[in-house]
Amino acid sequence: MTVAAPVPACFHCGLPVVQPGRHVAPVLGAQRELCCAGCEAVARTIVAAGFQRYYETRLAPQPGSDLAPPARDLPPAGIYDDAVAQRQFVAAPTEHEREAALILDRIRCAACLWLSEQYLRRVPGVLRVDINYATHRAQVAWDPRRVRLSGILEAIRAIGYDAYPYDPRRQDELERRDRRRALWRLFVAGFGAMQVMMYAFPAYIDDGAGTLTRDAEQLMRWASLVLTAPVMLFSCGPFFSAAWQDLKQGRISLDTPIALGLAAGFAASAWATLAGAGEVYFDSIAMLVFLLLGARYVEMAARQRAARELDHLRRWMPALAWRLRDQGDAASAERLAAHLLAPGDHVLVPAGERVPADGVVMSGASSCDESLLTGESRPVAKRAGAELTGGAVNLEQPLVMRVARAGADTRAAAIARLVERAAAGRPRLVESADRVARALTWLVLAAAALAFLWWLHVAPDRAPWVAVAVLVATCPCALALAAPVVLTRANARLLAGGVALTRSRAVEVLERTTDVVLDKTGTLTTGRFAIAHFVPLASLGADRCFALARAIEASSRHPIARAFRGEGPLPSVSALRNCPGHGVEAIVDGRRVRIGGERFCRELAGEPLPARFAPRPALYTPVFLVDERGWLAAFLLEDQLRADAPELVDALAAHGLRVHLCSGDDPAVVEAVARRLGIDSFVGGATPQDKFAFVAGLQREGRVVAMIGDGLNDAPVLAGADVSVALASGADAAQVQADLVLLGDSLGGISDGFAVARGAMRVIRQNLGWAILYNAVALPAAASGWIGPWEAAVGMAASSLAVVLNALRPLGVTAGRAGVAAPALAAA
């Protein structure tokens, strides 16, 4: 490659312009360079429609960002006009009106949404367009006499986006109903509280000299009762129903004291109103409910937002696929739901679309962006025979693939299940916090009862209100509330960097980790061995030696075995025996043959290694081939260090972790690698048992050990370590048994994992500390009558809010690639 003048970036999509001057368009008063005919068409369309402003308000595209170039070679949108197909996703409110929900694809920022909406409104026959900026869903209504659905979709494609109809999922609908209902409850409580406060005001300022007549006071009380009743009956519904459910099962929960306090307060006030004597506290009750619901609403919004961060897991897989009825003919493509694909189907993947299933490329050559799955942003070249992973974006040319696994069997779906399982679990610290919260609930009930009895002696008229204050002021919710939000966020954050957390317990252990044991082959090195030198040790010819080695290694999944892959006939192999960490033994053409490390081979050869082989350059891994009669040959394999291996070791050291290198590889090679990376503690020639013993030895010293390995050959060691990290590139991510699975080829995610775990645990600890401190102060204060019910309510709501807001803080790491589009307006 020659160094040339900096390549201009495409004005529309940000990709490099290969042929400057070939595609230009006048935008914003200047001729702009564009990368391809597609971008030129899009830019000209946008300008011609008068939407140049789009280029002013959008987020500037960055080269290599997640913006795919405009779709080309898309199958015609006409198939959506089919009346039978439309029945699934099109509603017909009136005879001349059709309505559908569309998912907008390739949206990057708010300006993209604005442009799509404005452009669609100009399409003749379109009656209404409404785009939800938070979910990227569009609701479109049109007049079927003037425009067809395909026309609408083509209009969106003309400006560089894509859209497809979808069946509004029940989940979205449920979430929306939850949000509306919660807001409605909050609002009822808010208005009730405000108005009741006004009715209570005269009683507070009454000087007792008869300014406030008894009739007027009674009137105020009745008005308060009327307005507090809906607050109690409707807004407090969730508290009462939760408490009742628990009571029926003989349990108590966080809602029990609150429900009890509210019910007692309201009943006492209502009785006082009916009887015309005694104190009423309607204002305190209504305000308490409002503050409680406010805290809960913020918590719900936080939870839904955290869940949405994880939501792009679900969006990995496209909803629809193009199946080829006739394998060789791209024109025979038919649209169907991706989960209906079956293994063996041939599928067309147009440029710019997501791969709908796992499979193998049959024809075509392109490159794919697998960043959603692996965190690796560089495109990966794909040609016939290459494996495709569902969820990757096909960038350049259409591909035809044969489906190997579809729907729930795909790698993406398996990862999603792993991560969801992790999100459902909880670290031990959180579990013990839950137990403390339950114990605290009993304590609160007991304290309220005691305070009630004691105050009954001292000042009987204050007794109920002190009890209510105790029930309300203490807030065990802070103990239980915020950890799930933090964990979900940590999970989503890690996933965006290409690390799947499969057990949430790992977050806690990662934070305590003191030592990291690294495997070499396939972890610090790429694991893609190549034969650098062949050294004959007997008279057997090179071809014959290679054939023997290939035959034995053919069925092995060890990274070394891959170096021996090749074409040609193989001799027959029997009695194959795999000795992990040593090598492979087999009987080939009646001869017992071994391939593997020096010690393993010497056992069979029965003689020491020929002296002329002894001095050998470091950094080559020798693999020997022997039979019962003696040494046959040596293969010197070369394994490249990963480019980011030094960074990883430095980053781990910067986190204060002790780094060890423990490998089954030749000691000289291990030492050379360790020296190069600056690792002081290293062990070479280790069998899996040795590695296990090494980790156990560290643990006996009281160290907490994280093991990082390739997941297949290191499985027992990974299981023995306190926390395990596996690299799943090549191996099937879902089959790997590890606490953290690195989905891509980049090691950066590992040190990120430590940072995120520490951030998450710090936030959880702060929240627990705050909850304990608050309750230790609030409980005695309420029981001694220092704070009344309304002050108790303020304290409790503020405590919950503090905990939730703290959980929403960044987790102590610079944000990586945002998982979801952040619709912020940059300085445009």
Added chain:
Amino acid sequence: MESLYILVPLSVVLVLGIGWVFWRALESGQFDDLERPAHDVLMDDDRPV
């Protein structure tokens, strides 16, 4: 003071009325997308009135 007997019940009715208006707004989807209004200020809307 007698006006209280009109005003207080009236305020109760008023609160119920406000509650109903809010409910209508909620059900019409006004609060479903709280992100959009922030962007609308900056972006032209050519919607024919």
